[in-house]
Amino acid sequence: MALPKINPTHTKAWVKLQEHFKGIKDVHMMQWFSEDKNRASDMTIRWEDFYVDYSKNRMDAKTMELLLELADETQLRTAIDKQFQGDIINETEGREVLHTALRSPKSAKVTVEGQDIMPEIHEVKLKIKDFTTDIVDGKRKGYTNKAFTDVVNIGIGGSDLGPAMVVDALQYYKNHLTTHFVSNVDGDHVNEVLKKLNPETTLFVIVSKTFTTQETLSNANTIKDWFLKSASENDVAKHFVAVSTNIENVKNFGIDENNIFPMWNWVGGRFSLWSAVGLSISLGAGYDNFDKLLAGAHDMDEHFKSADFNTNLPVVLALIGIWYTNFFKSESEAVIGYSQYLNQFATYLQQANMESNGKSVDRNGDKVTYQTGNIVWGEPGTNSQHAFFQLIHQGTKLIPADFIGFGKSLHGNKDHQDKLMSNFIAQTEALLNGKSKNEVVSELKSQNTSEDTIQQLMPFKVFEGNKPTNTLLIDQLTPESLGKLIALYEHKIFVQGVIWNVYSYDQFGVELGKQLATNILKEISTTETIVNHDSSTRNLLEHYKNFS
Ligand code: F6P
Numbered sequence: 001m002a003l004p005k006i007n008p009t010h011t012k013a014w015v016k017l018q019e020h021f022k023g024i025k026d027v028h029m030m031q032w033f034s035e036d037k038n039r040a041s042d043m044t045i046r047w048e049d050f051y052v053d054y055s056k057n058r059m060d061a062k063t064m065e066l067l068l069e070l071a072d073e074t075q076l077r078t079a080i081d082k083q084f085q086g087d088i089i090n091e092t093e094g095r096e097v098l099h100t101a102l103r104s105p106k107s108a109k110v111t112v113e114g115q116d117i118m119p120e121i122h123e124v125k126l127k128i129k130d131f132t133t134d135i136v137d138g139k140r141k142g143y144t145n146k147a148f149t150d151v152v153n154i155g156i157g158g159s160d161l162g163p164a165m166v167v168d169a170l171q172y173y174k175n176h177l178t179t180h181f182v183s184n185v186d187g188d189h190v191n192e193v194l195k196k197l198n199p200e201t202t203l204f205v206i207v208s209k210t211f212t213t214q215e216t217l218s219n220a221n222t223i224k225d226w227f228l229k230s231a232s233e234n235d236v237a238k239h240f241v242a243v244s245t246n247i248e249n250v251k252n253f254g255i256d257e258n259n260i261f262p263m264w265n266w267v268g269g270r271f272s273l274w275s276a277v278g279l280s281i282s283l284g285a286g287y288d289n290f291d292k293l294l295a296g297a298h299d300m301d302e303h304f305k306s307a308d309f310n311t312n313l314p315v316v317l318a319l320i321g322i323w324y325t326n327f328f329k330s331e332s333e334a335v336i337g338y339s340q341y342l343n344q345f346a347t348y349l350q351q352a353n354m355e356s357n358g359k360s361v362d363r364n365g366d367k368v369t370y371q372t373g374n375i376v377w378g379e380p381g382t383n384s385q386h387a388f389f390q391l392i393h394q395g396t397k398l399i400p401a402d403f404i405g406f407g408k409s410l411h412g413n414k415d416h417q418d419k420l421m422s423n424f425i426a427q428t429e430a431l432l433n434g435k436s437k438n439e440v441v442s443e444l445k446s447q448n449t450s451e452d453t454i455q456q457l458m459p460f461k462v463f464e465g466n467k468p469t470n471t472l473l474i475d476q477l478t479p480e481s482l483g484k485l486i487a488l489y490e491h492k493i494f495v496q497g498v499i500w501n502v503y504s505y506d507q508f509g510v511e512l513g514k515q516l517a518t519n520i521l522k523e524i525s526t527t528e529t530i531v532n533h534d535s536s537t538r539n540l541l542e543h544y545k546n547f548s
Contacts, residue, residue: 003079003082003087003091003363003498004075005364006073006074008073008499011073011074013066013067013069014070016069017327020063024058025327025328029056029057029432030466042055042061047311048484049481050313050484051471051472051473051474052313052316052317052472053471054316054317054470056428056470057320057323057468058324064316067322067323068309070322070499071309071499074499075498076309076499080494080498083494086110086266090268091363091503092503092506092508097505098110098264098266098267099267099272099490101118102121102274103295103297104118104121105298106122124261124262124275127261128276128278128282129282131241132279133287135151135283136286140238142235143232143238144200147201148201148202148203149178149202150177150179150196150198150202151178151179151204151205151284152181152182152197153207153279153280154204154205154220154223155181155183155205156213157355158268159208159216159243159269159272160181161347161348162272162277162278162486163207165344167181167280167281167285169477169482170281170293170482172341173289175284175285175286177284179280179284180193180196181280182219183215183216185214185215187222190222190223199229205241205243205280206220206242206243206253206255207243207279208243208244209244209267209272210244211242211250211253212246214517214518217253220253224240224254233254236254236256240254240255241259241260241279243263243277244260244261244263245262247262263275268505269507270352270355270356271352271490278290285479290479293482296478296482299480299484300313300314300484300487300488314489314492317402318491318493318495318499319499321374321492321496324398325371325372326371328398329371330398331371331374331397333374334376334392334399334402335349335377336378336384336401336404336427337380337381337405338380338403338406338423338424339404342404343379345404346377346379349376350376353373354373354374354375354376355510356494356497356505357504359372359373359502360372361502363503368500368502370500372502373502378401381424385427389427392431393430393467394464398467399467400468400470401467401468401470402469403427403428403469403472404472405420406477406481407421408476428469430463431468432466432467432469434462434464434467440457441454443461444458444461519532524541524544524548
């Protein structure tokens with residue numbers, strides 16, 4: 001039932017990788033490119049509309065062979081099967097992990113505790129479809145009988161980041177509805193959003209798996225109070241819907257039972273955009289596009305389940321990540337989408353990745369002795385080139401980066417697209433090649449620079465190169481390809497968690513801060529002298545109380 005519990009550092013492959021690392025850690029990738037004319041094609045995976053070139057990595061064929069041995073020794077295949085067949089692999093929470101079922105066709109057979117879950121999933125999908133059609137077509141109206149113009153998603157973490165990222169990414173496909181997101185408990189967030197809204201034409205979608213989250217409930221209450229300034233309690237049913245597993249709490253909030261979109265405990269929050277949590281995606285981009293997003297993700301699921309590991313995109317990318325994290329000891333990885341539509345992709349991935357694999361206790365309950373959970377960050381290109389690329393090119397840290405681009409633009413302006421993609425291609429070339437002393441000298445000479453100045457400037461103008469990148473070139477940004485891309489990273493995270501021997505689907509690390517904030521909130525309103533806490537926390541609390 002449970003996932004294998006193998007310490008990766010105790011495998012034969014790990015020991016071999018350590019030895020192998022010593023031999024190749026200082027090799028410049030350019031050496032491999034000049035020795036092996038087939039390197040790029042051998043290290044490129046073509047799958048459907050994806051072209052993934054991982055040849056610009058500090059690894060050779062032997063490295064991949066050993067990493068694949070590591071995957072085998074840590075029983076990755078068994079783990080994948082267990083996830084898809086609905087075993088309780090989220091052992092610490094006693095749950096199955098079945099976000100993949102949400103994007104499976106109706107004919108699939110997936111059971112939880114002996115019950116086929118596909119009919120329920122498709123019943124909710126139908127509810128999403130009907131609701132979306134009614135709102136988009138203006139059949140379902142607000143309390144003054146006007147059609148809806150705006151949708152507000154009220155949620156945080158997985159109940160915000162996934163939908164927000166996808167709605168942004170699929171802007172090109174959007175309909176007339178304007179979608180807004182309120183997540184932060186900082187009142188500025190809700191305030192600024194409310195300024196843009198008319199209560200008569202706004203639909204509010206409260207998304208909370210648990211329906212106990214402080215931020216979401218505070219924002220939902222503030223919004224309801226605002227709504228009731230112009231409407232009556234009876235009108236709430238027309239304007240508020242909820243997505244949750246906690247039907248009781250939703251009803252207590254005052255939401256009509258017909259306006260509840262259920263979800264299930266076997267869907268983790270950060271993997272939930274495929275469920276009714278994606279209602280705002282369906283509303284904003286239309287149900288058909290939501291369905292296509294799911295279909296794309298399902299294609300990636302099938303690829304992940306069935307492709308050999310050496311051509312399996314999530315597996316290969318996960319292994320490359322492990323190579324840098326555990327052998328080169330890199331601490332972070334950048335994800336650079338060469339598309340403004342991927343503006344929120346890195347932010348979304350931060351939760352998916354860091355909440356999943358930011359763990360220091362393994363599946364045996366022992367403290368790990370190796371690195372897990374990379375820091376993920378990034379911004380779209382080309383903006384990022386003018387911001388933090390300096391550090392990637394010439395800084396002291398090794399930062400492997402994924403470059404994601406789309407061959408065909410949606411806007412159709414060839415000039416912009418060619419410029420964007422020339423940057424996309426040039427940057428990985430620059431990171432690989434660098435610029436040698438000789439190249440710097442001849443460049444400066446060609447600009448008639450004096451010998452003295454050349455010598456002075458040279459150290460600053462040299463680029464070492466040898467900076468690793470993966471290039472993901474996808475035909476075009478469509479709901480399907482976006483679905484595939486998201487599922488690719490989801491599975492990459494799972495593979496890394498399996499190999500690192502951590503539980504990727506719990507998140508106990510977010511609890512302590514929440515508990516302490518609850519205590520501090522009570523102390524803020526007390527007039528009694530505060531005696532708890534360390535002196536720093538106590539002083540901060542006392543100082544803050546001066547403001548209230
Ligand atoms: O704080 C972490 C977390 O539990 C996430 O895992 C989750 O996505 C988020 O809070 C929101 O939770 P909920 O959907 O239950 O409001």
